[in-house]
Amino acid sequence: MSTSFQCPHCSRNFSTRNAYSQHVNRCINTVYLSTEESSEDISDIVSSVNEMSLDDEDFSRINEFQIIREKNSQVFYQYESDQDYAGDISFGEISHSSNIPEEYENFDEILSASLQSNEKPISHSSNIPEEYENFDEILPASLQSNEEPEVENIKEFPNEAYADLMALVIENNLNNKAGNAIIKFFNKHLDLSQLSLLPKNIETGRKFMDKMNISQLSYSKYYVLTHNSQDYFVHYHPIKNCIKNLLSNPDILKNLMFRYENSKIEDEKSYGEQNSGNWWKRAERSISNHANILSIILYSDATTTDTLGKSSLHPIYVSLGNIPTWRRNKEDAKQLLGYLPILSAKNEKEKKSSEFKELARETFHNSIKFLLDPLFQGNSVDFNIDGKDIWFFPRISTIICDWPEACTFSLTYKSANLNYPCHFCLVQREDLIDIRKDQVILRNHVNMKEYFNSNTSNLAGLEQVNNYFWSIPNLNIYTATVPNRMHHLDLGLFKYQIEFTMELLKKKKSLNKVNEKITDISRHSQLKVFKKGIQLS
Known part of the structure; x- marks a missing residue:
């Protein structure tokens, strides 16, 4: 074996493998493969590359491997200097199993060792072979930049194993190191007849997810309506599955609250958690003594997904009031239930029309109905906890949202200039600052349905749309909506209330x-x- 290692690009010689491999990492930033040669030549060259023993003679074959050409196929490698780089190697239409001998299937591991140096690049402009002088001209535009090419409209994972791995990482809040250990374990112990189905590392998996159409990611979809020749869907996880995920978390389960507690501090009634409230007490009295209340908390807030505000998503989350507040504030105590459809108007005139606004409200409530019906249609539901079936009666306790979202849930007008602008009560606008408690008429499903059935909803600032939540037991949708801390304290009126006081x-x-x-x-x-x-x- 020769003791000299020569770079195929700049003809520099190195006396050690380590120095040579570090140089190659910088010298070969991008290797472009445009295959036009015969399949026999391809097979020979690929096999030769895999037979490399890291000496100078074998490594010189990289020069040949770079200019492989095969008819009707273009594939490329993009090597990055970042040690976390994990770009997938694609052989296009070349069969990995047929062209690469079994004993050389570990070529990726051999080559990767030579691609992880962080030394500064060495200039090699003077001795580049003539056939590579115009190399940049034949490169695709996406390869002439150090930035990773944009991938748009990715709607699914490459395979089920990839999807399951990323779901495992996200649901269990694993860091990159733990996820990489899982990948290494399976790649080591599984006898794969093809390239690994898993990402090179978790960072690559996260970047891939960032490029995906998240509204379609691992979700089922349900058709809601067609408007302006466009179909609209709810992308969702079944709500029972979301609750099962919460109840299967051992750390959540050990702190779960099932029964009403009459909490007191020094003989004085204390309201700390949901199960110490009067609402829970009344709800528990309305069901069997052998059953439990399952307190459902919903959180919904439409949000923009780009800096220009042109793209939006409308996520809705679910959590449980049975989980203590301190534990419920942690990330794994919430489940993403789905994405609600956002209707698009064909022009500004339609967007401001009452018909379009009514259609948007109907779409919202029809979508919510589809998501929640599996939980409420049967009145009660069983969930298996620690091998035992526990009988629950689901009840919606709280809906966390901002004011416009609260108006959408309660189907009240979104205007402060109405006669009855508050979605909680029926107090006229001019009396809001001068009213006694005994004069306040709260909204509820009874008095609101009277306006709705008599077709006089507008008199109460109410949309003439059937409210799905009127059918949910033990729920007053008009008092169930509450602002979260961000909207109430940081973005809401609280600051001005303090200053005014x-x-x-x-x-x-x-x-x-x-x-x-x-x-x-x-x-x-x-x-x-x-x-x-x-x-x-």
């Missing part, structure tokens, strides 16, 4: 009185108060 106290010279009352409040470890009093700047 402080200005009001300042004008009435009541600030000192308030501070005195704050100091009189008994301290508790979980009580947050103004320790230094309210201070006005």
Whole structure:
């Protein structure tokens, strides 16, 4: 074996394999394969490459391997200097099993060792062979940039094994290191007759998912309607499967709450978790003593998916009120139920029309009905927990959303200039700041259905659309919607409420009185108060 290693591109010589392999990593940034030669030549060259023993003679065959040409097929390698690079090697229409001998199927492992150096590139412009001087001209535009080519409209994984692996990583919140260990284990112990079905590493899998049409990713789809010659679908996971996923999590299960608890602190009623509330108590009394309440929490918020705001998705999530608040705030205590369809108007005139707005509301509620019906059609449902069937009566306890979304759930008009602008109550707009509690008429399915059935919904600021949630037991949809912290504290009116209150106290010279009352409040470890009093700047 020769002790000299010569680069096929720049003719530089190296005395050690390590130095040579590090140089090759930088010298061969992109190897372009445009196959036009006969299949016999291809087979010979591919076999020769796989027979390399990393000496100078064998490595010089890379020069031949670069210019393989086969009729009607173009394939390429793109090598990157990043050590996390895991670009898949594609042989196009060349059969891996037929052309590459079995004993050389580990060529990928041999070659990868030579492609993981992070040294600075060495200039090799002076000795490039003549046939490669115009190499950039024949490269596709996507290969002349160091950026990875954009892949659009990917709707599914390459295979089921790939999909199952990424689902395992996402659902169990595995980091890249753990995921890579799984890939290495299966690639090592499975006798694969072809290239691995799995991604090179988890980072590659995540990048692939980023390029996918996420609304179609691993979801079933249900046709809702056709509008302007376009079909609209709900992309979803069955809600029972989502709940099963939550109930199968051992860490969630050990903290799960099943029965009503009359919590007290120093003989005073305490409302901490959902199962200590009066709502849970009433709901539990309405079912069998042998059954349990399954508290359903929904979260919905349409969001843009690009910086220009031209693309949008409408995700809806599900969680359980049976999970304590501290545990429910963790990522794995929520399940993505699906993506609701977003209708597109053909022009601005249609978008502002009452007919289009009504159709959008109907589409939303029909989609919600499809998603939730499997849980509520049978009144009760059984879930297997630790090998035992537990009897549940599902009840929607909370819907977390912003104000426009709350109006969509309750089917009230989205305007603050109406006679009854509040989706909670029937208080006229001019009376909102001067009303006593005993004068407030709350909205509920009874008084709202009266307006709906008499075709006078507009008098109550209500859409003339049947509300799906009227049929859900133990639910007042008009009081079930609550804002999340982001919309209420960070983006909502809370900041202005504080400023308004402080200005009001300042004008009435009541600030000192308030501070005195704050100091009189008994301290508790979980009580947050103004320790230094309210201070006005």
